[in-house]
Amino acid sequence: MADLSHGDDADAVNALRSAVMRLGRRLKHQRVDETLSPTEMSVLGTLARCGSATPGELARKEHVQPPSMTRIVALLEAKGLVRLEPHAEDRRQKVVTSTERAEAMLEESRRKRNAWLTAMAEGLDEDEWSKLRAAAPVLEKLAHL
Amino acid sequence: MADLSHGDDADAVNALRSAVMRLGRRLKHQRVDETLSPTEMSVLGTLARCGSATPGELARKEHVQPPSMTRIVALLEAKGLVRLEPHAEDRRQKVVTSTERAEAMLEESRRKRNAWLTAMAEGLDEDEWSKLRAAAPVLEKLAHL
DNA sequence: CGTAACTCATTACCTATGCTAAGGAAAACC
DNA sequence: GGTTTTCCTTAGCATAGGTAATGAGTTACG
Numbered sequence: 001m002a003d004l005s006h007g008d009d010a011d012a013v014n015a016l017r018s019a020v021m022r023l024g025r026r027l028k029h030q031r032v033d034e035t036l037s038p039t040e041m042s043v044l045g046t047l048a049r050c051g052s053a054t055p056g057e058l059a060r061k062e063h064v065q066p067p068s069m070t071r072i073v074a075l076l077e078a079k080g081l082v083r084l085e086p087h088a089e090d091r092r093q094k095v096v097t098s099t100e101r102a103e104a105m106l107e108e109s110r111r112k113r114n115a116w117l118t119a120m121a122e123g124l125d126e127d128e129w130s131k132l133r134a135a136a137p138v139l140e141k142l143a144h145l
Numbered sequence: 146m147a148d149l150s151h152g153d154d155a156d157a158v159n160a161l162r163s164a165v166m167r168l169g170r171r172l173k174h175q176r177v178d179e180t181l182s183p184t185e186m187s188v189l190g191t192l193a194r195c196g197s198a199t200p201g202e203l204a205r206k207e208h209v210q211p212p213s214m215t216r217i218v219a220l221l222e223a224k225g226l227v228r229l230e231p232h233a234e235d236r237r238q239k240v241v242t243s244t245e246r247a248e249a250m251l252e253e254s255r256r257k258r259n260a261w262l263t264a265m266a267e268g269l270d271e272d273e274w275s276k277l278r279a280a281a282p283v284l285e286k287l288a289h290l
Numbered sequence: 291c292g293t294a295a296c297t298c299a300t301t302a303c304c305t306a307t308g309c310t311a312a313g314g315a316a317a318a319c320c
Numbered sequence: 321g322g323t324t325t326t327c328c329t330t331a332g333c334a335t336a337g338g339t340a341a342t343g344a345g346t347t348a349c350g
Binding site: 025054055056066067069070071074090092093094 | 326329330337
Binding site for chain 2: 297298299300301302308
């Protein structure tokens with residue numbers, strides 16, 4: 001594992017935490033569809049990546065409690081972005097699948113997000129941006145740990 | 146500026162957004178002092194870095210609306226972590242200063258945060274961690290842009 | 291000067307989004 | 321076959337943010 005005991009790493013940790021929190025708050029405001037919360041967007045993204053999933057699986061992946069996921073899935077279904085089907089072998093569970101409409105929305109949202117981040121990146125040079133690009137997968141891994 | 150038009154960067158942008166959001170959610174739960182919200186912590190951090198500031202300045206820096214900052218400052222004052230003084234030249238404004246107690250708490254919290262992130266970093270190798278460390282300042286810059 | 295317009299902080303109220311606790315149905319396990 | 325466990329859900333609550341409206345203080349302009 002990495003050694004986090006000396007000062008530079010402690011500083012990095014603090015910078016990371018602070019930046020992630022603030023950036024997260026700003027990203028919330030840049031939602032592509034005003035009627036969709038950040039977590040709802042994130043769920044659609046997860047479904048696009050992983051295909052179908054049960055509410056429980058989604059709750060674990062999004063680090064949210066099951067009751068919260070129940071509501072999120074219900075809202076997504078009401079908006080026609082997700083389909084709910086009975087589970088094949090286990091009748092307690094349900095299977096959540098994103099619709100074609102969700103795919104289209106994700107594509108649209110990707111464009112808008114990029115536009116916003118492009119504006120943000122005006123203030124970054126190529127070197128800074130490449131550091132960010134290199135760190136993106138690591139942050140993802142960390143978020144899933 | 147960086148070129149965000151091709152696919153790799155679009156992917157990086159998506160990964161970044163998703164990871165920042167999820168990591169932010171998990172960091173919220175790892176608060177060092179249960180009685181302090183993440184934004185309250187962030188305000189104390191800002192004060193430690195920048196010295197005194199008015200509520201309005203803090204609201205802008207934390208990307209929060211003024212009324213929210215009013216409440217945050219009031220809570221911090223009630224906990225003895227912040228001192229409120231009248232502004233020298235402008236009697237509309239107030240000056241917020243962190244107390245010695247806040248400094249001690251920040252130091253304590255830094256230790257606890259590091260412990261948590263150390264546990265997280267168990268799953269990272271040295272290369273991944275160094276990428277993260279390189280990106281930390283860039284993320285901070287982005288968060289402040 | 292004095293009043294109009296603006297700015298800063300605050301108050302009051304509302305909403306969004308998460309949580310815990312509790313329940314009901316299906317599966318798994320003696 | 322009855323008990324325990326697992327999964328989703330319902331109900332109620334807490335937190336943390338936002339908007340709109342208020343009040344006090346400052347600045348600008350006529």
